[in-house]
Amino acid sequence: MSLNHLKFEEVNWKKELNDLVDAATPEEKAATEAFAKALGPHLNNPEMLRTLLGKIQASIPGDALAIVVAQKQFGSLDELKFKLPNSVAIVNL
Amino acid sequence: MGHSRIRPERYIQIKEMEKIMRIVPVGHTVFAVDDQTTALGLPIEGLRFERNVVRDLGRRPGWFTTKLLSSEGPLISDFVTHEASFKYTSYGIHVGQDDRLTFMGGGGSPIRGHFVDCRRGSATLHTRVDVSFSSSLNRRLVIPRGVAHTFDGLERVVTRDEPVWYVSEDNDDWNIDNDLISISRDLDIRDFPVVHPNEHLLPDVAHQFQSRLSQSLLQNPKSYLARYLLTIGGQEQYVRFNYPTWGEDEEREVRDLLDIPQIPGVEVRRSRYALTGPRSWTIVPNTDACVADVLFLPSTTDGAWSGKSLHKRTKMWYTFLSSEGMPLDLEFLDCRRDSPTAGVNSRLRTICDPRFSVAIDHGIAYSIKCREDVLVRAEQELFVDQNEPRTDLPVFGQDLLFVDHGQFPSVEGLPNMPCPTKLLRLIARHETAAYSRPV
Numbered sequence: 044m045s046l047n048h049l050k051f052e053e054v055n056w057k058k059e060l061n062d063l064v065d066a067a068t069p070e071e072k073a074a075t076e077a078f079a080k081a082l083g084p085h086l087n088n089p090e091m092l093r094t095l096l097g098k099i100q101a102s103i104p105g106d107a108l109a110i111v112v113a114q115k116q117f118g119s120l121d122e123l124k125f126k127l128p129n130s131v132a133i134v135n136l
Numbered sequence: 137m138g139h140s141r142i143r144p145e146r147y148i149q150i151k152e153m154e155k156i157m158r159i160v161p162v163g164h165t166v167f168a169v170d171d172q173t174t175a176l177g178l179p180i181e182g183l184r185f186e187r188n189v190v191r192d193l194g195r196r197p198g199w200f201t202t203k204l205l206s207s208e209g210p211l212i213s214d215f216v217t218h219e220a221s222f223k224y225t226s227y228g229i230h231v232g233q234d235d236r237l238t239f240m241g242g243g244g245s246p247i248r249g250h251f252v253d254c255r256r257g258s259a260t261l262h263t264r265v266d267v268s269f270s271s272s273l274n275r276r277l278v279i280p281r282g283v284a285h286t287f288d289g290l291e292r293v294v295t296r297d298e299p300v301w302y303v304s305e306d307n308d309d310w311n312i313d314n315d316l317i318s319i320s321r322d323l324d325i326r327d328f329p330v331v332h333p334n335e336h337l338l339p340d341v342a343h344q345f346q347s348r349l350s351q352s353l354l355q356n357p358k359s360y361l362a363r364y365l366l367t368i369g370g371q372e373q374y375v376r377f378n379y380p381t382w383g384e385d386e387e388r389e390v391r392d393l394l395d396i397p398q399i400p401g402v403e404v405r406r407s408r409y410a411l412t413g414p415r416s417w418t419i420v421p422n423t424d425a426c427v428a429d430v431l432f433l434p435s436t437t438d439g440a441w442s443g444k445s446l447h448k449r450t451k452m453w454y455t456f457l458s459s460e461g462m463p464l465d466l467e468f469l470d471c472r473r474d475s476p477t478a479g480v481n482s483r484l485r486t487i488c489d490p491r492f493s494v495a496i497d498h499g500i501a502y503s504i505k506c507r508e509d510v511l512v513r514a515e516q517e518l519f520v521d522q523n524e525p526r527t528d529l530p531v532f533g534q535d536l537l538f539v540d541h542g543q544f545p546s547v548e549g550l551p552n553m554p555c556p557t558k559l560l561r562l563i564a565r566h567e568t569a570a571y572s573r574p575v
Contacts, residue, residue: 074339
């Protein structure tokens, strides 16, 4: 049996998370509960989860997003959307 | 550089660092760190180099010479490759993650790191520090959460990150799916955001849970979202952007890499990864234990040893992180007496590419050759037998035999019960502790 290459749908993540909270020592309790509180809603809607990683991405030549966000202040969300190229979408506000 | 309010010599602190530290200030805020320095504090609190745990494996031609072990802590690592034209136009701030970065390989050009302290309440808030250094297996750069960072000179460099995660309740600056805040490199430092870093250290078991979950989400590669703090209608808010510009050729290229004839006891699988650039990837663990070492395979020269290596308890997973596109030759010999393909020799000619991993069952002898030096991620699955102790099998940590060319070391009764990941992680922790001690 190989233990590798998990598939999301093959694991009961919610149960494992609950087990983690139940098994936490007093020192781990605050962290584990905060973790469960932050992650729990995402596990109910897995489409909200993407990578669980944070990395700086490489720049894109002529990066339109970089040019737009350098402005930093916008009158409205519509103004921001209007300035974005079609290839860039605003996600999950 | 024009941003300095710091006198570098004021901040050079040896404290409890175990090694003599050397630092050469250049100009106002650019610190040049020499190759011998492995432990060093820098002028933003918590920003520092630490010594890695590295094992010399000897000089047997055709075999790995150096092993970079996991550092103490959660024992979880990811790897980011950087293509030849790699550039960053933004800084990133982690809210819930201390980065621990080892810079490996590359062309030998200096790497330049730029750091800005963005932690609310920090004595060095909005202080900028620039550091020039070279890649080295011997040290890692620790970047505390809340410190903005970006780099130049990462072309062809592979970074190992061993993140340490922190959590908080109700921290508006934190997003658990992607805790990174992006900042344009053109922004004036006074306008950099001021953030609340998360407070509570996540226990190791929760680190492993998060890493396994991440692994499962990357069954198909994805690009990251970018998250910026913007002012919309007078109110500051985080806005996430998706710009799916990469990956058009991914499926075809990876299909070609995986299109190989069947080899007894060998699997070639797509690695789990996210897209960091058009041809740059974040490689996450393949195994449940989420533990990996880095092995250095020197270039193979003519006349090198032509034997093979064999494990009796360990299934090895290798991922070829550097020398992308270089031809890679693997040879296998099925040494399992009870296998229908016992004694069969097989060859695989492929190329170095981190988007696939080769898994080699215990009982299969193998050799790996490349004409360039290669950094290889090694992951393990261990097996035990119902009737332990098995004195005819190597003990854990010494499960390596060398088989000379022409030999056929027929092996039988190999263990087939997977070792619990908890035990595998314990073994890794012991190895790190053992080799951390001064000789």
